[in-house]
Amino acid sequence: MIAGQPIFILKEGTKRESGKDAMKENIEAAIAISNSVRSSLGPRGMDKMLVDSLGDIVITNDGVTILKEMDVEHPAAKMMVEVSKTQDSFVGDGTTTAVIIAGGLLQQAQGLINQNVHPTVISEGYRMASEEAKRVIDEISTKIGADEKALLLKMAQTSLNSKSASVAKDKLAEISYEAVKSVAELRDGKYYVDFDNIQVVKKQGGAIDDTQLINGIIVDKEKVHPGMPDVVKDAKIALLDAPLEIKKPEFDTNLRIEDPSMIQKFLAQEENMLREMVDKIKSVGANVVITQKGIDDMAQHYLSRAGIYAVRRVKKSDMDKLAKATGASIVSTIDEISSSDLGTAERVEQVKVGEDYMTFVTGCKNPKAVSILVRGETEHVVDEMERSITDSLHVVASALEDGAYAAGGGATAAEIAFRLRSYAQKIGGRQQLAIEKFADAIEEIPRALAENAGLDPIDILLKLRAEHAKGNKTYGINVFTGEIEDMVKNGVIEPIRVGKQAIESATEAAIMILRIDDVIATKSSSSSSNPPKSGSSSESSED
Numbered sequence: 001m002i003a004g005q006p007i008f009i010l011k012e013g014t015k016r017e018s019g020k021d022a023m024k025e026n027i028e029a030a031i032a033i034s035n036s037v038r039s040s041l042g043p044r045g046m047d048k049m050l051v052d053s054l055g056d057i058v059i060t061n062d063g064v065t066i067l068k069e070m071d072v073e074h075p076a077a078k079m080m081v082e083v084s085k086t087q088d089s090f091v092g093d094g095t096t097t098a099v100i101i102a103g104g105l106l107q108q109a110q111g112l113i114n115q116n117v118h119p120t121v122i123s124e125g126y127r128m129a130s131e132e133a134k135r136v137i138d139e140i141s142t143k144i145g146a147d148e149k150a151l152l153l154k155m156a157q158t159s160l161n162s163k164s165a166s167v168a169k170d171k172l173a174e175i176s177y178e179a180v181k182s183v184a185e186l187r188d189g190k191y192y193v194d195f196d197n198i199q200v201v202k203k204q205g206g207a208i209d210d211t212q213l214i215n216g217i218i219v220d221k222e223k224v225h226p227g228m229p230d231v232v233k234d235a236k237i238a239l240l241d242a243p244l245e246i247k248k249p250e251f252d253t254n255l256r257i258e259d260p261s262m263i264q265k266f267l268a269q270e271e272n273m274l275r276e277m278v279d280k281i282k283s284v285g286a287n288v289v290i291t292q293k294g295i296d297d298m299a300q301h302y303l304s305r306a307g308i309y310a311v312r313r314v315k316k317s318d319m320d321k322l323a324k325a326t327g328a329s330i331v332s333t334i335d336e337i338s339s340s341d342l343g344t345a346e347r348v349e350q351v352k353v354g355e356d357y358m359t360f361v362t363g364c365k366n367p368k369a370v371s372i373l374v375r376g377e378t379e380h381v382v383d384e385m386e387r388s389i390t391d392s393l394h395v396v397a398s399a400l401e402d403g404a405y406a407a408g409g410g411a412t413a414a415e416i417a418f419r420l421r422s423y424a425q426k427i428g429g430r431q432q433l434a435i436e437k438f439a440d441a442i443e444e445i446p447r448a449l450a451e452n453a454g455l456d457p458i459d460i461l462l463k464l465r466a467e468h469a470k471g472n473k474t475y476g477i478n479v480f481t482g483e484i485e486d487m488v489k490n491g492v493i494e495p496i497r498v499g500k501q502a503i504e505s506a507t508e509a510a511i512m513i514l515r516i517d518d519v520i521a522t523k524s525s526s527s528s529s530n531p532p533k534s535g536s537s538s539e540s541s542e543d
């Protein structure tokens, strides 16, 4: 190296932080994220109010929603947000839990780093502990069959406990169970739940308790003409991606008419065309028409006269659901419709929901299509209800798919911590410390549950440890009385996937953050070097 000659390898303005400083900053950012959701954990956790740049408000208790709305900037913090997103997509519940565990792991790691334990050793210990923890969950779990409704309901209720929706948890748990049960498929002795078959429709107004399960599809539209029937039984449904309208010219056109009778002819012609469209639909046997496009007044009149129930301007996603549920093919040229394109349902009817009318398509050809009509007084309530129901649906589905459950309320976490401590002694060596710290990190769950319930966390943890030392594997915190009790008896149970996935993604994220000892960040303004590059490559692809 030439003495005194600095060599620049990074762009001017690039921020670089290495070694312990980089790690410390990353860990702190990640812990900050974890702390931000901590107070929302459990039945006695608080809600968060999030206000975005447009002033829109979200009130929620849902970990992943809080983090998504927070719009975090720091790269390590973003990794924590990913933890909750992963948990959300694989399990649908336990998003706060996963982030709290990840935060705990990093907090403990920081302590070890300060004692000069190398991050690689910590990572190794954490990975071993994670495997052991998942093994423990399997070992202490209890098998459950698809017909054990009472237990499946308990799991849905446990998930709903921590939400404002808990006021109606019995009913919502029942709805979640029925919905999942009716779409679940048995393949090679294993259950499989396709969430595309469960439609969740929000309608503001009414009480949370008015939320209902509908055996079919809900279209948030009313019939287009008052003369149409309110109910069509034995429905033959035409799904159209075509307007029942005469196409108007795209630009201003003048029509010069010399003879007044021409106007008459002109209008008659239009009317005829519309009548022909309706006749065509009628001729193939349809008594319900649902179109993505518009329906002209005159066509509405003819449809109504033909006793056909019609709905217009339906969302594409709803059309796809209808097609799947009723067995209809979506037709884009009315001229070409045939009776084989029609779908069937036992009943199509207009139902008044709150102030509005909706169309319910029930008893569909494919029975594996259900809808949940979510009700609540205000928009914020309905939104949070939707999130809560989605969680409990996933919980029931996970329980069916996994076929096993474990105790909640910090019980499983406490048992894992208890067993990890003896596992650590058995392993000994360099990883022992890290495995012990992993146990401490897992105990963040009962600790947070206790804190949020206004209980003394140290006192609770000591009592909890004592019970687990006695072999009371399912003892956790009764957050309402502060007693340490059998969570299975109390009905606080969870599918094993919640805990296993939370541990897995938290460990992965913690290890990933611990492996980083260098953060090199280019200034965001200098990222303008990208467009010309892509521009030149597109140029070259043109010739």
Ligand SMILES: Nc1ncnc2c1ncn2[C@@H]1O[C@H](COP(=O)(O)OP(=O)(O)O)[C@@H](O)[C@H]1O
Pocket: 040, 041, 042, 043, 045, 061, 062, 063, 093, 094, 095, 096, 097, 098, 158, 159, 161, 162, 407, 408, 409, 410, 445, 449, 477, 478, 479, 492, 494
């Ligand atoms: N009745 C209860 N008593 C004690 N703990 C409970 C009860 N109901 C739910 N929990 C616990 O609350 C935690 C879930 O809280 P929640 O706010 O839903 O977070 P997450 O986003 O992780 O699902 C779980 O640890 C669960 O076992």
Ligand SMILES: [Mg+2]
Pocket: 093, 094, 095, 159, 162, 391
């Ligand atoms: Mg939850």
